[in-house]
Amino acid sequence: MAFFILVIAALLVSVFFNSLGAVSLYRFPDVYTRLHGATKCTTFGTIFIAVAVVLYAVGRLLESGENRFWVLIIHTLVAMMVLLVTNATGAHAIARASHRSGLAPAKAVVDRLEESCSRGGASQ
Amino acid sequence: MFIFFASFLMYLLLVWSGSGIPMIEVVIGLLMATVVTFAYKTWHPEKRLSKRGLDPRRWFGFVAYLFGPFALGLAKANIDVAKRVITGKIRPGIVKVTPALKSDVARTLLADSITLTPGTLTVDIDDAGAFYIHWLYVEDENPSEEQLYGNFAHWARRLAE
Amino acid sequence: MTVHFVWFVAAVMGILAVAVLGRLISGPTVSDRAVALDTFNTFVVGIMLLLAVGYDSVVMVDVAIVYAALSFVGTMFIARYIEGEV
Structure with missing residues (x-):
């Protein structure tokens, strides 16, 4: 039973962070700041969904002892690793692409990448 | 193989x-x-995989990193970003740091870690190994490595170089 | 009881995923749309994990893994397109 209370707690955390991720898309002024909210909050929230599924499977496994809950645990862990790697890398790719396409960060106090590009030093 | x-x-x-x-x-x-x-x-006809990647100590170190400092950084990052989303207090900018990392795996590990930790997002890496990082709240225009991501570079060096 | 709550959370995630589509439509630049699509994909993966519990079938998780990997490929292609290399 304790496992299922943990499942509900993890799901509540995930809903909170996922909705923050969705709100940040509307609240922040430009692509880079939106990426912050969209990447970090949704990755964390979805990892908590995976954690909740794993906890649920462990609870059912202790109750019934069926092997298929082992399968559920393994596959959910694989999905979690895939999410962790692909989300961070995808955010990096979008950020780099939008900077190279000439999109300046809004309200920025400093932009070292622009400075080094215009000096002809870094990138490309 | x-x-x-x-x-x-x-x-x-x-x-x-x-x-x-x-x-x-x-x-x-x-x-x-x-x-x-x-x-x-x-x-990748020429690419040689390093034998050192098979060392089991690295794998245990990697798991320890994933559940220790990285998980802690991820949780802190989210509470920080949650505060910024709710209050809307931001001061964005792109800063440059140069951690002395050589191998591609170490750079990838550090870049992903930076992206998922407080208020920072890797935008670009040049050939010399300089990281350009978008910072949600710029405290210092020429920051030290400590300020940006704590001891992650130390971990990346230990795990992947 | 837990399964009912899982269904409820899946419904909330569905509403969030639809809400994100607003940025996909109105985003002033292509990059904004790519960010919205990325977020949408992550939400869909989360919903699939929840449905695996709801329908009590592991196949849903396999679909979620493949969806996550393919959405990453899609994001990479959009990024390349924004850079102007495709």
């Missing part, structure tokens, strides 16, 4: 359905692993 065994074991792990693996799945797994290995050899 490492690619072959890794993909074969991954396939078996994913087709295991609670009660043994039928022979046909093993055969399909071997075929698939062969295809993946040849594809890898075709696309």
